[in-house]
Amino acid sequence: MPAAPTRPAVSFEFFPPKSLDQSFRLWDTARALAPLGPDFVSVTYGAGGTTRQLTHEAVVAxxxxxxxxVAAHLTCVDATREETMQIVEDYASAGVQEIVALRGDAPQGQAQFTPHPLGFADSVELIEAIAARGGFTIRCGAYPEPHPDSPDGAADVAWLKRKVDAGATSAITQFFFDADTFFRFRDACAKAGIAAPIIPGILPIQSWTGAKRFAARCGTSVPQWAEDAFVAAGKAGERALATDLAAGLCRTLIEGGVDRLHFYTLNRPDLVADVCAAIGVRAPDGAEQAVA
Incomplete structure (x- = not known):
């Protein structure tokens, strides 16, 4: 008889606030989710470096x-190598020990990513530079379905192999709807010789309209069954359906051998906390008071 699945390690993604109201929302989210004992939390980095200082402040806080x-996101967009590595030094001075190294999306108004003439050409070059400096755990992104700029899934696997060979020690995937999507990708990565942990990215659906918009931007396919389910649920049933689907996806992943899950929180903790509770990830007694 197979062993019962164990409690997975969890991590959470936040985004830096751009207003006072968003600041309160971030701190409320951190206060609600910190008691769950995440392995790490990550903080995103806006396209074109638009949240560079905000990201730094949120990471330190x-x-x-x-x-x-805290794992700070860092991209190659619209910055020289010197400017980017100065950010790395600033994080080191602040005691940050983890970086999520990404190429980054094109700045608003640009159709595609174009490297800065004095900057890093891609995530592999960025990872190589951070690894050469030393002192950081480096995480990277992974795509179970083809990246919008990628010709096919095989190219994404090959690119991930390059990032791991350059110094990334784990990868966090883009979100997906079907566990089999992740399992196929994991198998392809193993076949390619990628030994680094690949952590599934989970998006508890706060808004079905928003989730579809996000999926279109990042290349995630939206299955018809999901569309039908959310249409049938309507606004009144959207929250319960989202909890059930995310928890079910997590359970299937855990049963398939996954021991780490990364949640895209959108700085809204309640649905994420409900999904975590459904898979057995709860705060120890008294932890909420200790963090408050």
Whole structure:
């Protein structure tokens, strides 16, 4: 008889606030989810470096106030190598020990990513530079379905292999709807000789309209069954359906050998906390008071 699935390790993605209201929302989210004992939390980095300082401030605050292991997103967009590596040094000075190294999306108004003439050409070059500096755990992105700029899934696997060979020690996937999508990708990565952990990215659906818009931008296919289910649920049933689908996806992944899950929170903790509770990830007694 197979062993019962164990409690998975979890991590959470936040985005930096751009207003006072968003600041309160971020801190409320951190306060609600920190007691779940995440392996790490990550903080996103806006296209074109639009949230560069905000990201830095959020990373430092989350680390200092909530004592979380924070992985700062860093991209290659619209910056020289010197400017990008200065950000790395600033993080090191602040005690940050993890970076999620990404190519990044094209700035608003540009059709595609174009490297800065004095910048890193891609995520592989960025990872190589951070690894050569030393002192950081480097995570990278992975695509179970083809990246919008990729010709096919095989190219995404080959690109991930390059990132791991350059120094990334784990990868976080884009979100997906079907567990088999992840399992096929995991098998292809193993066949390609990628030994680094690949952490599934989970998006509990806060808004079906927003989720479809996000999927279109990042190349995630939307299955007809999901569209039919959310249409049938309507606004009144959307929250319950989203919880059930995300928890079911997580359980299937865990049963398939996954021991780490990364949640895209959108700085809204309640649905994420409900999904975590449904898969057995809860705060120890008294943890909420200790973090408050």
């Amino acid at each position: 989350l680390s200092n106030h909530y004592h979380l292991n």
